[in-house]
Each structure stands twice: as C-alpha cells, then as structure tokens.
Amino acid sequence: MASPRWHGALAVLDEVRRTPGITRAALAQRLGLSSGTVTELTARLRGLSLLGETPAPAVGRGRPTTVLTPHPDGPAVLAVDLRHEDWRCAVAGLDGNPRMIAAARHADRSPDRVRDEIGQAVRRTAGGLGDRLRAVAVSVAGTVRGGHVVQASTLGWGPVDLSPLGPPGLPMLVENDARLAGVAEARGGAAAGSSTALHVTVEVGLGGCLTVDGRPVRGATGAGGEFGHLPFGDRALRCPCGAAGCWDLMVDGRALARHLGEPAPADPRTYAAAVLARPDPAAGAAVAAAATALGTGVAGLVNALDPGVVTLGGLAAPLRAAAATAFTTAFTGGLMSFRRPDPPPVRDAVLGDDGALHGAAALALDAVLTGEMLDAWARRTGG
Ligand SMILES: [Zn+2]
CATH class of the missing domain: 3.30.420.40 (ATPase, nucleotide binding domain)
Known part of the structure; x- marks a missing residue:
C-alpha cells in the first residue's frame, strides 16, 4: 500500500512514465485534479529530483503549460539481459528507456563465469550511479520460479542463484525473458x-x-x-x-x-x-x-x-x-x-531484441515507485 503521503505523487509519476513529455494540463485532466493541485505536486516532485519540467511550446492562445519528464538526476534502475550467446547491461531512469552501458559474448557459459562477468559490470555501474541506483532486474533465457532460475537449457544450466548480482540492500528481480518482453509489449509496444x-x-x-x-x-x-x-x-x-x-x-x-x-x-x-x-x-x-x-x-x-x-x-x-x-x-x-x-x-x-530489457526496466521501476521507496528517496535528498 502506498502511504497516503505519496498517493498523488505516485499517480503523477505513473502518468509521466506512461507518457513522457505529457503536459501539466493534460496530466491534470487525466488525473481529474485541479491545476493548482497538480502544480503543487509537480513542484514537490521537482524539488525531490523526481520530475523535470520545461515550458511547452505555445499552442494557439491556450494558457501556457509545461512538459513533464523524468528528472535527469532521478532514481535509476539497472536492467541485465542474460541470453544464450551474450549478456547486456542497461541503465534506465523513470522513463524506463534502457540505455546500454556494457555487453559481452559469453567466454564460456559456466554459471560462475557468467555471474562473475555480469557482477563486475553491475558493480562498476552501481559505483558510477551511487545512491541513484534503486533496483536491479535480470532477464534470463530460462525458467524462473519465485526469482530463481530453475532451468536454463540453452545455457546448459540447472538451478542457478543470481541474487549475488544485486548490490546489497536493493530490490533485485530475476525474470524470464519472454515474460519481460510481454510486459514491455503490453505497456509500450x-x-x-x-x-x-x-x-x-x-x-x-x-x-x-x-x-x-x-x-x-x-x-x-x-x-x-x-x-x-x-x-x-x-x-x-x-x-x-x-x-x-x-x-x-x-x-x-x-x-x-x-x-x-x-x-x-x-x-x-x-x-x-x-x-x-x-x-x-x-x-x-x-x-x-x-x-x-x-x-x-x-x-x-x-x-x-x-x-x-x-x-x-x-x-x-x-x-x-x-x-x-x-x-x-x-x-x-x-x-x-x-x-x-x-x-x-x-x-x-x-520492441525487437530490446523487449526483455524494456520489461526488466519496467518491473524494476515498479519496485522503486512505492511509498516506502519514495520515503527513502526523500530522506536521501533531505525532502
Ligand atoms: Zn518441454
């Protein structure tokens, strides 16, 4: 349950995720809120480095409005795509758009070797993002049950624990790649x-x-x-x-x-x-x-x-x-x-080959955008 403190803020962030670049006027209409309430909410989210806001290009003689985007210094998630031949690592902000930062073909497919290589990339990225990094999601070409790989026959894996990849204390999700691609197609595809x-x-x-x-x-x-x-x-x-x-x-x-x-x-x-x-x-x-x-x-x-x-x-x-x-x-x-x-x-x-990465970023952001996580984010920024 979202704490009441964040109820309106989460609704705004959900809409901005769904429609990056939405105008403040359209947002007010979609949420059924007065423009004054939306102005207050967006100002608060801007102060917390969650939203960016820029003037919208003027259209006709309507009242001027602004365009809402994820804040460039806002929370980030790390999405890893572990495939049959290779792995890829991407970072996404609140818009959920994965930006590739590392990739390599498997030198060999032993779970230890693959975990080592991806783990290094995750640690490097986590170091660069600092406490902006709020969750990690791993897409796997294999069967995943309750966050654990139980079988990945194309990798030659039985049960493999990927949880050590996640930096301590952060939500860490492991999901089947086709499932994540389905999530991405359903949300924005x-x-x-x-x-x-x-x-x-x-x-x-x-x-x-x-x-x-x-x-x-x-x-x-x-x-x-x-x-x-x-x-x-x-x-x-x-x-x-x-x-x-x-x-x-x-x-x-x-x-x-x-x-x-x-x-x-x-x-x-x-x-x-x-x-x-x-x-x-x-x-x-x-x-x-x-x-x-x-x-x-x-x-x-x-x-x-x-x-x-x-x-x-x-x-x-x-x-x-x-x-x-x-x-x-x-x-x-x-x-x-x-x-x-x-x-x-x-x-x-x-979404082609990137569907699973988009889906991983989306589910990681779902885990970040909760009342509890926003409380933690607000403490970080002194809000
Ligand atoms: Zn079968």
Missing part, C-alpha cells in the same frame, strides 16, 4: 492499450506471457507462462524439459531441421534464420509446417486465455511472414467458431 494481452515468442523453443493491465500472470509459484511446454507436439518426441510432446519442439530451428531431414542444429536460432532465407521448396515446406504448428498453438492459447491482442516476438514474426497462409489457416481453424468473426489481432512485436 504492440499490445499497448489492451488490458489482457498474450505475447508469444520463438527463439530456441517458445515462450511467452499473459499480461493483465501490464502485469505478468505468474501462477502460484511464479513459473507460469511456459507455453512452449504445452503438449501441442508429437508425443514421440521427448523435450529437454522432461515432458513428452512439447510445442517447443514444433516451431523452432530443431523442428525445421527435422522436417528437412538434417541433423539437430547446434544453434537452432541461427539455423532457423538461415532456413527462413532459403528459396528452395523443401525449406518452404518445413517453414509452412512450423508456421502451422505456431498458428494452431496460438489459437489454442486464444481459446483458453481470451486475450485482446496477441503479439509475436523473436522468430515467430518472420515465421508467420514467411508462411502467412499456413499460419492463418491453422490459426483460424484452431479457433472456436464463436471467436472466428472477431478474433484478437495478431501483431508483430515492435
């Missing part, structure tokens, strides 16, 4: 404006997230959203997750290689991108089979979850584009008939 949104992404296997009002649905233990392990596949195929018949195995580079009678690729993502670019009929048939599996499964999720919008990330978007008829036939055919006249739009994700 292709699903913005839809209260219930489904994100589906294909990299190595398939992941995704259902978001409600921009928040991920995590399940009872936090490991929800493992859509790739729905049994939409061939029961004769055993998935590295331990289950049989996973959808994961039907939509990615491993599926394409099987259809083409080629050996299982060491790097299924690069392999899939190469097959998508091939002009030969055999490649086209393999792509159509994978697009059919994708469309069928997305229809099943739409039947089950009833999203207002579906977004496709990673290779899912080019896979659909390369075999649009196969995808659409499978998607429409898989929908319950009452849904067919008005199915949810299936859109390509717009």
Whole structure:
C-alpha cells in the first residue's frame, strides 16, 4: 500500500512514465485534479529530483503549460539481459528507456563465469550511479520460479542463484525473458492499450506471457507462462524439459531441421534464420509446417486465455511472414467458431531484441515507485 503521503505523487509519476513529455494540463485532466493541485505536486516532485519540467511550446492562445519528464538526476534502475550467446547491461531512469552501458559474448557459459562477468559490470555501474541506483532486474533465457532460475537449457544450466548480482540492500528481480518482453509489449509496444494481452515468442523453443493491465500472470509459484511446454507436439518426441510432446519442439530451428531431414542444429536460432532465407521448396515446406504448428498453438492459447491482442516476438514474426497462409489457416481453424468473426489481432512485436530489457526496466521501476521507496528517496535528498 502506498502511504497516503505519496498517493498523488505516485499517480503523477505513473502518468509521466506512461507518457513522457505529457503536459501539466493534460496530466491534470487525466488525473481529474485541479491545476493548482497538480502544480503543487509537480513542484514537490521537482524539488525531490523526481520530475523535470520545461515550458511547452505555445499552442494557439491556450494558457501556457509545461512538459513533464523524468528528472535527469532521478532514481535509476539497472536492467541485465542474460541470453544464450551474450549478456547486456542497461541503465534506465523513470522513463524506463534502457540505455546500454556494457555487453559481452559469453567466454564460456559456466554459471560462475557468467555471474562473475555480469557482477563486475553491475558493480562498476552501481559505483558510477551511487545512491541513484534503486533496483536491479535480470532477464534470463530460462525458467524462473519465485526469482530463481530453475532451468536454463540453452545455457546448459540447472538451478542457478543470481541474487549475488544485486548490490546489497536493493530490490533485485530475476525474470524470464519472454515474460519481460510481454510486459514491455503490453505497456509500450504492440499490445499497448489492451488490458489482457498474450505475447508469444520463438527463439530456441517458445515462450511467452499473459499480461493483465501490464502485469505478468505468474501462477502460484511464479513459473507460469511456459507455453512452449504445452503438449501441442508429437508425443514421440521427448523435450529437454522432461515432458513428452512439447510445442517447443514444433516451431523452432530443431523442428525445421527435422522436417528437412538434417541433423539437430547446434544453434537452432541461427539455423532457423538461415532456413527462413532459403528459396528452395523443401525449406518452404518445413517453414509452412512450423508456421502451422505456431498458428494452431496460438489459437489454442486464444481459446483458453481470451486475450485482446496477441503479439509475436523473436522468430515467430518472420515465421508467420514467411508462411502467412499456413499460419492463418491453422490459426483460424484452431479457433472456436464463436471467436472466428472477431478474433484478437495478431501483431508483430515492435520492441525487437530490446523487449526483455524494456520489461526488466519496467518491473524494476515498479519496485522503486512505492511509498516506502519514495520515503527513502526523500530522506536521501533531505525532502
Ligand atoms: Zn518441454
């Protein structure tokens, strides 16, 4: 619960996060507050280095107003993106816009080595930001339950504790990358404006997230959203997750290689991108089979979850584009008939490779923008 002291301030900061550059007049209207109240609130937030305020360009003969932005010396969060081949580190202010500050390919993927390398970058950044740094969020290409990596098969990891990466005393979040990308698409991407949104992404296997009002649905233990392990596949195929018949195995580079009678690729993502670019009929048939599996499964999720919008990330978007008829036939055919006249739009994700970083910054900022955290920030600035 926000302490009453910060109630109005948090509402203002939420609106500025949603619409950086919003005018003070528009803010007052959106919050249903008098211009006097908004003037008081913004002055207080400016004094606390939370908001910046500049005169808006004059429009017509209306009363002059100002534009509100995150303060350049305001709180910052650190977002880390730990992927199959590399890691990246970015800093974001209250606008949630990640600014890349460090990146490297994995020299080797042992958890100790990866933790060491990222840990050094985090400590360097924390040192530079000082007490402006208020939270850290790590995106992982793996299954995360309750803030712990339980399995990351593309990294060759079992359970790995990433909590030592966070500077002591700061909120530290660890989340699945597809889930974070879904959060980012729901808040400021292709699903913005839809209260219930489904994100589906294909990299190595398939992941995704259902978001409600921009928040991920995590399940009872936090490991929800493992859509790739729905049994939409061939029961004769055993998935590295331990289950049989996973959808994961039907939509990615491993599926394409099987259809083409080629050996299982060491790097299924690069392999899939190469097959998508091939002009030969055999490649086209393999792509159509994978697009059919994708469309069928997305229809099943739409039947089950009833999203207002579906977004496709990673290779899912080019896979659909390369075999649009196969995808659409499978998607429409898989929908319950009452849904067919008005199915949810299936859109390509717009944040691309940076979706998980945007989502990590967003959830880290959620943790920062609470009454308790603002109390601590105000004590820091003597407010
Ligand atoms: Zn599986």
